[in-house]
Amino acid sequence: MERIAVFPGSFDPFTIGHKAIVDKALPLFDKIIIAIGVNSEKNGFFTPEKRLNYISDIYKDNPRIEVKTYSSLTVEFCKENNAKFIVRGLRNTTDFQYEKTIAQMNRQMSGIETIFLVTPPEYGHISSSVVRELLTYKADVSEFVPKAL
Ligand code: ADP
Numbered sequence: 001m002e003r004i005a006v007f008p009g010s011f012d013p014f015t016i017g018h019k020a021i022v023d024k025a026l027p028l029f030d031k032i033i034i035a036i037g038v039n040s041e042k043n044g045f046f047t048p049e050k051r052l053n054y055i056s057d058i059y060k061d062n063p064r065i066e067v068k069t070y071s072s073l074t075v076e077f078c079k080e081n082n083a084k085f086i087v088r089g090l091r092n093t094t095d096f097q098y099e100k101t102i103a104q105m106n107r108q109m110s111g112i113e114t115i116f117l118v119t120p121p122e123y124g125h126i127s128s129s130v131v132r133e134l135l136t137y138k139a140d141v142s143e144f145v146p147k148a149l
Pocket of ligand 1: 011012018020
């Protein structure tokens with residue numbers, strides 16, 4: 001049976017920190033679905049379409065990675081895509097506290113297990129929100145993102 005994992009997030013935008021987590025997850029699963037959570041109330045900094053195209057282009061040569069948008073509960077999206085695992089990245093204890101609760105809720109609701117991968121230390125300080133802040137001031141963000149935005 002194919003081992004499929006969903007890597008959910010806002011990815012607004014996708015950073016080298018996110019890419020490091022995907023790189024670590026690739027040896028563990030047959031297929032990884034990068035799932036861009038879309039909130040109907042707010043469009044985000046980049047539109048969902050722009051995020052989808054940006055990430056799809058990064059992985060266009062990797063048939064084991066799919067990129068999709070979704071607007072349902074993450075566990076429902078996992079079931080629809082036959083994924084038994086969720087991948088999340090951990091940068092620090094704040095991430096852990098928050099993620100632990102969600103992972104336990106998700107498992108109770110669906111039996112889907114969350115696999116946590118610890119970020120490489122050199123990427124621990126990188127976040128989409130800081131990249132967005134820099135972009136607002138037209139600063140160069142090229143060292144924080146996998147390709148030009
Ligand atoms: P969300 O809004 O769901 O937190 P994000 O796009 O901010 O979505 O993050 C998606 C996932 O990537 C989360 O598991 C988050 O902890 C992880 N992540 C974000 N930035 C980094 C980073 N620099 N290194 C490792 N993991 C990260």
